[in-house]
Amino acid sequence: xxxxxxxxxxxxxxxxxxxxxxxxxxxxxxxxxxxxxxxxxxxxxxxxxxxxxxxxxxxxxxxxxxxxxxxxxxxxxxxxxxxxxxxxxxxxxxxxxxxxxxxxxxxxxxxxxxxxxxxxxxxxxxxxxxxxxxxxxxxxxxxxxxxxxxxxxxxxxxxxxxxxxxxxxxxxxxxxxxxxxxxxxxxxxxx
Numbered sequence: 001x002x003x004x005x006x007x008x009x010x011x012x013x014x015x016x017x018x019x020x021x022x023x024x025x026x027x028x029x030x031x032x033x034x035x036x037x038x039x040x041x042x043x044x045x046x047x048x049x050x051x052x053x054x055x056x057x058x059x060x061x062x063x064x065x066x067x068x069x070x071x072x073x074x075x076x077x078x079x080x081x082x083x084x085x086x087x088x089x090x091x092x093x094x095x096x097x098x099x100x101x102x103x104x105x106x107x108x109x110x111x112x113x114x115x116x117x118x119x120x121x122x123x124x125x126x127x128x129x130x131x132x133x134x135x136x137x138x139x140x141x142x143x144x145x146x147x148x149x150x151x152x153x154x155x156x157x158x159x160x161x162x163x164x165x166x167x168x169x170x171x172x173x174x175x176x177x178x179x180x181x182x183x184x185x186x187x188x189x190x191x
Contacts, residue, residue, distance in 0.1 A: 002026045002113065005047035007068075009034035009054040009061050013079060013104055017053055020106035026113065034060060038067045042074075049113065052078045052096075065094040075120035077112060079104060097123070139177030146180035149187050 004021060006028050008014045018028055030045045032038070034054070042050075050068040054061050068076045075097040080087070083101040091099050098116035100108075143165065150161035165183075169176040 003029045003046075003048045005029060005041065005045055005050045005068075006031040007034055007038070007050060007052040007061075007064060008032070009052060009058070009064075014053045016104045017051065017079060017109075020104050020109040021051075023106045024110040024113070026109075034058075034064055038064050042068065047074065049074055049116065050076045052076065054078060054080050055082065062090055062094040065091065065096055068095070070095065073124060075116045077116045139175070139180075142177050142180040142184060146183045149184065 002025075004026050006014065006018065006021075008031060014031070018031075021028055029047055030041060032041055034052070052061060052065065052068075065076050065078070068074060076095055077098045077100065078091055078096045079100045080091075081101065088099050097120040098112050100112055143162075146165055147158055147161040150156055150164055151158060154161075154164075156164065165176055165180055169179040172179060
């Protein structure tokens, strides 16, 4: 059963939302005001998803979205009456997985939550892949700098410099990027 934390920053829709969630077989494990210490509540309750009911997403509400989506990595769904494009854009940039404008239809709630969960997983996968790609690129840059140093200092060609780096990495049982970075940083100290 899906466990939901409900953040109330609006008027009137919370009861309807709670009823719709119950009808969809979702358990509301907590309900807090938007200004509450969200990080502490997330640690204590460990919900699967955070739902925010708001009339119009304020700066504080969007900050709560950032905390909820980044702190422990969970989807955030926002129910609001604010259909302005700039509000939608701000909410999505803050980390909202689904932005629902208008009344809460009990039949739609289950689908909205499923879409939010899937979208969150897709985004998390993309962010992880981007972080890995950036790390590989940074490692390649360190290796290229270290090869350049070895080529210049030891009068080696590129293949010989790479082999020397790889041999040192195996000897130290480290990644070649780590050895390359240490070498470049040490050379920076000596220069």
